Amino acid sequence: FPSPLAPVMPLAFTGPFAPHTALRASSASQSRAFSSLGRPVSRPAARPAPARAPRGGVVASAAAETAPSAASSPAMPPPHALIFDCDGVLLESEELHRTAYNSAFRHFGADVVWSAEYYDVLQNTVGGGKPKMHYHFGMNGYPASTLGPAPGEGEKEKKDALVDALQEWKTNEYKRIIEAEAVTRPGVRRLIAAAAKYRAENPGVLRLGICSASTKPACLFVLDNLLGEEVLKDFDVILAGDDVEKKKPDPMIYKTCLERMGGGLVGERCVVVEDSLIGLMAAKGAGMKCLITTTESTVDQDFVGADWVVSELGDGEKVQIELKDLFPELPGI
Numbered sequence: 001f002p003s004p005l006a007p008v009m010p011l012a013f014t015g016p017f018a019p020h021t022a023l024r025a026s027s028a029s030q031s032r033a034f035s036s037l038g039r040p041v042s043r044p045a046a047r048p049a050p051a052r053a054p055r056g057g058v059v060a061s062a063a064a065e066t067a068p069s070a071a072s073s074p075a076m077p078p079p080h081a082l083i084f085d086c087d088g089v090l091l092e093s094e095e096l097h098r099t100a101y102n103s104a105f106r107h108f109g110a111d112v113v114w115s116a117e118y119y120d121v122l123q124n125t126v127g128g129g130k131p132k133m134h135y136h137f138g139m140n141g142y143p144a145s146t147l148g149p150a151p152g153e154g155e156k157e158k159k160d161a162l163v164d165a166l167q168e169w170k171t172n173e174y175k176r177i178i179e180a181e182a183v184t185r186p187g188v189r190r191l192i193a194a195a196a197k198y199r200a201e202n203p204g205v206l207r208l209g210i211c212s213a214s215t216k217p218a219c220l221f222v223l224d225n226l227l228g229e230e231v232l233k234d235f236d237v238i239l240a241g242d243d244v245e246k247k248k249p250d251p252m253i254y255k256t257c258l259e260r261m262g263g264g265l266v267g268e269r270c271v272v273v274e275d276s277l278i279g280l281m282a283a284k285g286a287g288m289k290c291l292i293t294t295t296e297s298t299v300d301q302d303f304v305g306a307d308w309v310v311s312e313l314g315d316g317e318k319v320q321i322e323l324k325d326l327f328p329e330l331p332g333i
Contacts, residue, residue, distance in 0.1 A: 078264040079207050080327055081271070082195050083257060083288070084188075086212035086219060088275035088295050091182050091226055094123055100174040101129075104166045110143040112136075120297035124276050127213040127248035128241045129170065133163045167215065175221045182226055185293065187313025187321070189231070194323040196234040198333065205330060207261045209237040211253045211272075216240040237261055249278040251285030258286065271326045273313075277301050291321060 087093040098119040105112040114122065114136075126135045137143070142159055144150040151158035192208070199206050212219040219240040223232055232238070237260045239253055246252040254272060258265055267287025274280055274290055276298050283290040284305050291308040294301075303309050310320040324333045 076204060078266055078269055079205055079261070080269045080330065081207040081209060081258075081261055081265055082191075082323075082326065083209040083211055083254065083270060083272045084192075085272070085274045085279050086210060086222060087214060088279075088298070089185070089273050089293055090188050090210075091184055091222070092295060093178075093182070093222070094119070094295065094297055096177045096181065097123070097129075097170075097174060100170045100177060101133075101166075103173045104170040105143075107169055108145040108147060108162075108166060110145045110166070112143055124278060124298060124301065127250075127278050127282075129167050129215060129218075130163050131247055133166060134159070137163075171215055171218045174218055178222050178225055182222065184226055185312055186315045187319065189227075190315055190319075191313050191321070191323060192227075192231060192234070196231075198323060198330070199234065202330075202332065204263070206327070207237070207263070207265065208235045209239070209257045209261065210235055211237075211239045211257050213241045213248050213253070216242040249281035249285070251282045254282055254286035254288060258288075271307075277303065280306055289326075291326065 084090060087097065095116065098114055098116065101114055101119075102112075105114075122132055122136065126132045137159070142151045142162060145162060147162055147165060148158070151162060195206060195208055199208070210219075210223065212222075214222070219238075223238070237257050239257055239260075241247055241253070244252045244256055254267075254270075258267060258270065268289070270286075270288040272279070272283035272286075272288050272290045273293060274283055275293050275295050280290050280292060280303055289307045290305070292298075292303045292306045292310070293313060294309065294311055299311070308321065308325070312318070312320060314320040324330075327333055
């Protein structure tokens with residue numbers, strides 16, 4: 001494989017939502033096509049990483065209860081952590097989300113359609129379902145619907161009620177789609193299994209987490225159907241967008257995960273697996289390393305600041321990343 005990515009400068013952006021300017025430019029015409037240019041992606045060699053538990057958030061796990069605590073093992077160094085985003089990382093789901101949103105708009109008679117090109121920009125600009133709709137409607141006007149006339153200026157309660165109703169319908173439709181169509185991306189189960197095996201053989205050294213921007217019901221439904229209880233029991237912390245006040249690209253969800261994992265865990269000992277620029281910004285904002293697995297909608301983004309960029313984790317002859325690439329300093333890796 002080619003040599004590893006050269007070190008890159010830390011992310012620099014102005015304000016919490018710097019990429020919004022791109023969306024403003026595209027909002028005027030949803031029919032505008034955005035090119036989807038592929039680019040060569042290489043498997044990086046293992047990079048030295050700076051010098052890794054209790055599960056919180058959505059569900060609690062026995063994994064945290066059996067891990068040695070800092071108090072019982074005072075000489076043990078802080079653990080490391082491998083943290084996954086959900087949508088776009090564990091499964092290719094963004095098109096499924098778009099389909100569910102458009103279904104909700106139709107159901108409530110709202111004159112809104114999100115094209116694939118527009119949604120690519122939107123979902124890479126704003127994290128979370130309700131924030132996406134508020135952002136879009138704030139730029140283009142809140143629509144009339146079967147719930148009533150279009151909410152006007154200063155009618156925050158009506159705006160919130162509209163978005164809440166749309167989100168609830170969208171979540172239920174998304175669950176239906178997931179149940180029928182969802183599959184994990186290549187390499188996801190392999191990497192999780194490798195981390196779980198290492199944890200079992202080296203208690204207290206490596207923590208596992210999931211941090212999703214999705215709503216709690218959607219997140220849990222996806223994880224249960226995609227991974228199942230047998231896999232999820234190995235995760236120490238699972239957080240959904242509802243568990244934090246600020247959504248990605250704000251780093252709050254990753255900082256919260258860090259706190260709940262405990263054991264003296266620090267950001268530089270964590271690796272986050274993300275698929276988008278806003279996810280990268282959130283991970284780096286929490287002081288963590290970040291592996292990007294690109295999707296069709298993010299492949300031509302400039303992931304400056306990422307520690308690794310690959311097209312997928314991969315299986316078999318197409319493996320691009322292994323656990324030892326992410327944590328070469330761990331003993332026995």
